[in-house]
Amino acid sequence: MIFSTFLNGLTIAGYLFIMAIGLNLSFGLLRIVNMSHGTFYLFGGFVGWNVLKVTGNWFLGLLAAGISMGVLSFFEEFFLLRRARGKTTMETLITLSFSVICADLAIWIWGGFPRQIKIPKILMGQFSIGSINFPKYNLFIILFAAVIGITFWLILKKTKIGMIIRAGVDNFEIVSTLGINVGRLFTWVFAVSGFMAGLAGMIGGTFQMISPGEDSKVMIYTLLIVILGGMGSFGGAIVGALIIGMIFTFGSVFAPQFALFFMFAPVAIVLVFRPQGLFGRRPAK
Amino acid sequence: MTQTKQPALVIENVSKSFDGIKATNRVSLELDEGKSAVLIGPNGAGKTTLFNLITGEIPLDEGRITLFGVDVSRLPVQKRSELGLARTYQICNLFKDLTCTENLYLSLKNSSWGKSRGFLEWFLPWRSNKVKCDRVNEILKQIKLEDYENVKVKNMSHGEQRQLELGMALASDPKIILFDEPMAGLSPTERVFIGGLIKQLAKEKIILVIEHDIEFALSITDRVAVLNHGELLKIGTPDEIRNSKEVQQIYKID
C-alpha cells in the first residue's frame, strides 16, 4: 500500500516536473511568471487526444501536443509579450489574459466535458515486483521525466546555449553583453517552455483525465513546485516536484479532506524561513 | 586634546565580499566637522559599495561603523538616517511618478520640520501641513526649481533631476551627506550651479563626495581618500596623494 502510493507520487512528480522545468526556464530567463503555462497543459492534452483519435498513434499525439504548444507559445511571445518587454508585471498580465482566452477557446473547441486519453498498447498492463503490481504506464512517466531531466541537465551544462541560459538566469546583464540576439533567445526559450507544457499535458491527461478546470489546478501545483524549489533552479524543480507529488498522493490517501491544504503548508513554511525557495538564490543587490 | 565629543562618522576595518570577491577590504575612515573628504578611485574600486555599507543598504561582513558615537553596524537603513545621514545616488533614485513638491515633502521625514502628526496624518490631506509645505517651497527656491513644483519627475531633464536629488538630501536636514558623483552627466552651466551649492554645503555640513573631477573635488576639501580594489590606498592632502607612488601607479593605467 505505502509502496504503491509512493510510486504513484513519483508518477505525479514526474509530469509535474516536466511542467515545472518549463515554467522555471521561462521564469529564469525572461523573469516573468507564465500564467498561461497551465493552459498550454490543457490545450496540449486536447490536441494530443485529437491526434490520437485521428491517427491512432499515442506517441504521435505526444509529439503533436508538444509541437503545437511550442508554436502557440512562440506566437504568444512573438506577437504579445514582446510589446511589453521589460515591464514584468505587464508581461505577466498578458500571459494571464492569454490563459483566460485559451482556456475558453479549449472549451469552445472540445466542449466542457472531460476526456480520457487511451494508454498506448505497449504501455498497457501491469508490471510486478514480487507482490506489488505497478502499471507500466506509470513507469513510463517516471522514466520519461528522468530522460527529459537528464537531457535538460546535459544541455544546460554542456552546450553553449545552455551556458548562455545559465548565465542569464544568474545575471541577466551578462547575456546582453555576450553579443547574442536576446529577443530571439527569449522567443525560443519561451517556445521550448510551451513545448514542455504540451508534453506534460498529453502525459498527465493520459494518466488522469483531461478536462477544463484542470489547467488552473496544474498551474497552481506547478507554481507551488517552483516556489518551493526556488525560482529558476533546476535542482529545485526536481526536489519541489517530488515533495509536492508525494504530499499530494499521500494526502489524498490518508487525509483526503486536507490533501490540498497539506500541499500549501510546506510552501508557506518555506516562504517564511527561506523566501527564495529551497534552492533559489538570494537576489543580488 | 581634550575632545570629549564623539567624531561624526567612524569607519573601522569594514569589509564586504560578493561571491568571494572583496568589494571592500578593511577600509577605515573618519569624518568629522571640518573634516570632510573626497573619495576617488578607478571604476569598480568599490566607492559606491562603501557608500551602501555606510548607509546600510548592504549589510557589512566585518568591521564597525559608528555615527556620533552610536554603533550602527547592525542597524537598518532607516535608523541610520534618523541619526542624520543622507545620501544622493549616482543614478537618480527619485519618485518618478510624483511631483517635485511631493518628492521633497517625502524627504522631510527626519528633519525638524518633518515631525509626524501621528495617526491624523493618515486622513488629513498632505497639503494641509503648512509647515512642511513652506519648507518645501524654501528648498525649491534654494535648488532653483520653483517653477517645477507640480511637474512630475519623469518629465524633468537630467540636470533638473540632479538638482532635485540634491534638494532631497538637503531636505532631510542631515549632519552628514554622502554625494555619489553629483555632477555626472551635467552640462557646464549646471555644473557651476550644483558645484556652487555643494561648496556652500561643505561649509555647513560634513560631506563625503565621490567625484572624478579632481579640480572641483579639491575646491571643496583638502582631504582626499584613494580607493582601489576595495582597499583604502591612501588618505591625505592633495600633495601627498599626488606624490604617492601607489596612486601614480593606478592612475597611469587609467
Added chain:
Amino acid sequence: MKFLKNTARLKQAGFIVLLLFLVSIPVFSTQFFLTMMIRYMYFGLLTISFSFLAGQLGLFSLMVPVSFTITAYTIAICQVKNIMPLQLSLPLGFAIALIFAAVCGVMVNKTKETSFLMLTLVLSQLVWSIALQWTDLTNGSTGLLGIQFPEALNIFGDKPNVNQYYWTFILFGICIVLVWLLTRSSYGMRLRGIRDSESRMIALGYNTAALKWSAFMISAVISSVSGILFLYYTGMISPDLMSMNSSNQALISSILGGTNSIIGGSVLGTVINRTLELTLSGITKRYALVTGLLFLTVILVIPDGLTSVFERFKRGRKEGGELK
C-alpha cells in the same frame, strides 16, 4: 481663476446631484436596476480593494477575494450551524479574515512585482482548497446557501431590496470616502513613494515594511466589507468566489478602469465589466473569451486604463499637449 472656481463649483453641484440620484434610486427604479446597482457596489468594493494596492503600491494582489470569502464563510457558517448571532459572527468574520491577512501580509512583504503576484495567487488558492475540501464545515463546492438578511436591519421600509440597497450604499460610501482621504493624505503619498522607489524611501528613514503591511490590511478590510455585502445580497457563498476567475475579474475591472485613479477607475471598470458579463452571458457562451480579449487589448493599447484616456483629454485641453 474665475474659470477654476466655476469648475470647482460645477464639480460640487455634480456631486450633489449624483448623490441625490443614488439616494433616490429605489423610489423610481425597477427591481432589475436596483439589483444591478447593488451588484456594482459590492464588486466595485472588491475592485477598489485591488486597485488600492495596485495604484498606491504598484502591487497586483490576486488574493483580494480571500478576505472577502473568509468573512462571508465565517458569518455563513455561524448562521447555518446556529453557532452564534450576527452581532458576534460579524466581528468574528472580520477578525479571522484580518488575522489571516496580517499573517499573509508579513509573508509577502518582501516580494514585489511578479513574485508578489504569484505568492498572493498561491495563498488565495490555499484558502480556496480549504473551502473546497473541508466539506464538513464549508459544504464543499456547493457552498453555503440560504443566508437571510437580518430582519433587525430592515430600517428603510419593508422592501428587503430597498433595505439592502441602502445598507450597501452606506458601506460603499464610507469605504470610498476613506480611500479618497487616504490617497490624498501624506500616508497615501508615502505609499506612492514606495511604489516609485522603495530603496529611496528606506534611505529617507521610512519604515516601508510597516507601511506596505498597513496598506495590505486596508485592502483586506475593504474586501471583507465587500464580502459581507455579497453574502447578504446573494444569500450564498461558495469556493467559486475565490477561484482564479474571481480574482481575475477584480484585476480586469481594475486595469480596465485604470489603477491610477482608484475610485473612478474601479467604479468605471466594474460597471463596464459587470454590464458586459450580464449582457454577453445572455447572448453567447463565450463570455470569458470576450473578456479575455478585451483585457488583452486594454493591456496592450491603454495599459493605464480608460480613466487615463479621459485624463489625457482633459490635460490636452488645458495645456494644449502633454509635457514630455
